[in-house]
Amino acid sequence: MLPLRNGAKLSRAGMRWAVEALVIDHLTVSRVTAGLGVSWHTANNAVLAEGRRVLIDDPARFDGVGVIGVDEHVWRHTRLGDKYVTVIIDLTPVRDKTGPSRLLDMVEGRSKVVLKSWLAGRPRAWRDGVEVVAMDGFTGFKTAAAEELPKATAVMDPFHVVRLAGDALDVCRRRVQQHLHGRRGRRSDPLYKARRTLHTGAGLLTDRQRARLEALFADEEHVEVEARSSGRRPCRP
Incomplete structure (x- = not known):
């Protein structure tokens, strides 16, 4: 059983089903909630915790990265303007023709500071191992990559x-x-x-x-x- 912050518990089988339902079957949290018979917050917190455990807290997820892709994504539209996240993906498998790209991280915001801070948080050995950075024409991303990944070649992605x-x-x-x-x-x-x-x-x-x-x-x-x-x-x- 997986204990949650509000005291509720979910079995690992239930947790696996919830994650697969959201990611693969594109169900909403509300539909997952109904399937598990728990509250919306219980299901949402459980999915976030499992995602962090499997993806974010996995120390091996940055291993072997030689090519990264950087782009922005609008995750929310508001009357005061769009809300962006900066998306960083591993394109090494695509270059090596060994598999699809992998999501490395998503960081709130879209600016030079956002990408530069994320890159600066990676170990120097990792940054030195990045050979290519594919991105759009945004100057902020290009400048951040040039400052934090001086050994990498910046290219514009095909899209x-x-x-x-x-x-x-x-x-x-x-x-x-x-x-x-x-x-x-x-x-x-x-x-x-x-x-x-x-x-x-x-x-x-x-x-x-x-x-x-x-x-x-x-x-x-x-x-x-x-x-x-x-x-x-x-x-x-």
Whole structure:
């Protein structure tokens, strides 16, 4: 039995079921509460305690980390603004093709100070073993990594590379649309109709989509979009 702070107890089998129900089956705490026959706070405290025991307090979870990924995540929307957490994951298994990435930690906030403090809390030997840091274009993360992981190479992760390239393509398309027609795109406009097709990887295009792009690029007025797209589409996984 697992004693909890409020005096209630849960069996290890019940605790395992609760964690699997939340993580794998995506049940709510309320549904888990009903299944276990305990109060909401009892179930929630038990899951948090087990998660800390299995994940956070596991001394081996930082072993063998050579590549890390850093990104922010909005965990709550409020009237005063979004609430962020900084997410740090281990990408070493992905690089070595030995398995999926692993969650290392989540820290409240999104800033240079948040990441720098987290990195500074790791042993020097661990920091020296990190070879690559993948992140988005946020300057705060890049600066923190440069200061605390001087031996690591900072790169932009593929997701953000593709997104930035796609954003640049959209800006180009809208600019050409405005120049040619003096207005935003409409359903009948070739550039507007092809907006989603332009974001499709070259190897994923259907025959119909290829024909649409060929017709679009046959017009010399669309050459700027074609030039931007030709550098964009092969990058899409």
